[in-house]
Amino acid sequence: MIKSRIVVGVDGSDHATAAVGWAAAEASRRGAELRVMAAYYRERSIPGPSAKRTAEEHAAENLRRAVAQAHAAAPDIEVRCLALPGYAVPMLVHAAEEAAMVVVGSRHEGGLPVLPFGSVSSQVATQAKCCVVVVRGHYDPEAGPVVAGVDGNGSSAVVGRAFEEASLHHTDVQAVTVGERTGPDDPLDAGLDAELDPWREKYPDVHAHREFVDGRADKVLVQRSRAARMVVVGPRTHGYEGLMLGSIGSRLLRRSSCPVVIAR
Incomplete structure (x- = not known):
């Protein structure tokens, strides 16, 4: 039986944007909920218009953009979002325990905290208990076997x-x-x-x-x-x-x- 949740990790990068689009389309095909997740360092300032902009605020902004991207790609799906302090890999691996699929971009870039050894995509692909999709290259849903x-x-x-x-x-x-x-x-x-x-x-x-x-x-x-x-x-x-x-x-x-x- 296919579980009814797809999880996607975001960090504001172009790679994450591609992952959100792919995950949203997949959620629509499966009639699944899409859960958009971001990790952040609890005490970290992010360069921006305000010197007091925190990593948590940065993660919340990434989530808002990702939810809008998901609804643009698949208006019919249910989207929920969650930002958690800490590293991305344990967050996504834990989320995988109650998901049909975890979707990530092709490499770490931007604000998604990664453990020192290797990228988010390779670590999640190695450790998660469910199917993992690493979105990279082209992903035309109408072309190819x-x-x-x-x-x-x-x-x-x-x-x-x-x-x-x-x-x-x-x-x-x-x-x-x-x-x-x-x-x-x-x-x-x-x-x-x-x-x-x-x-x-x-x-x-x-x-x-x-x-x-x-x-x-x-x-x-x-x-x-x-x-x-x-x-x-x-x-x-x-x-x-x-x-x-x-x-x-x-x-x-x-x-x-x-x-x-x-x-x-």
Whole structure:
């Protein structure tokens, strides 16, 4: 069952503006509430017209602009906002526990406080318990398929998310397995393609095909992102939930030409 809340983190930057637009459109498609959140340092002055302008006031202003942007993108949705003192990453990770999805911009910029190690987007993508979308590059809702990076091992969440998004966006799924071709036989046998059949039955409106591509997964998926509506991959945890994102996901967060979905 899809939860009824989408969370988006904002800081007043252009990256956050893109994230708000994407999240608002997604909330409209799902009939979900949109919760816009900002973090701020409790004792910090922000340069501006008034020397006494506080970080809390700056965060409140960012929230007001974000709510207006969300309503402009999707007038039908319910939008709530919240500013909290502290770091953005723990705030968004905590919010993820009661959300269907957390949406962030492609990199930290502006007034959203970030922990010293790494960006908000990479940390939230690594630690959140729900699906995370990092909005970057183009995000034309009317162009391109949903590309799913499928490795044949524990990819059910990735494929399921790809089919769900493709159904909501009225587009196709390209399930891509990347590896090294070691012989003349087709590495993508009938058994691997059959893994998509349960999802084809659940989402009969979605056309899907699976292909094997010779090469490096990160490079192939970055290349495919140029013509995709979004790219869906899974987290790499090595047995420890949220330990790391992995080289493929990390490269996509830096280089993808479209939004990246970390499926859980």
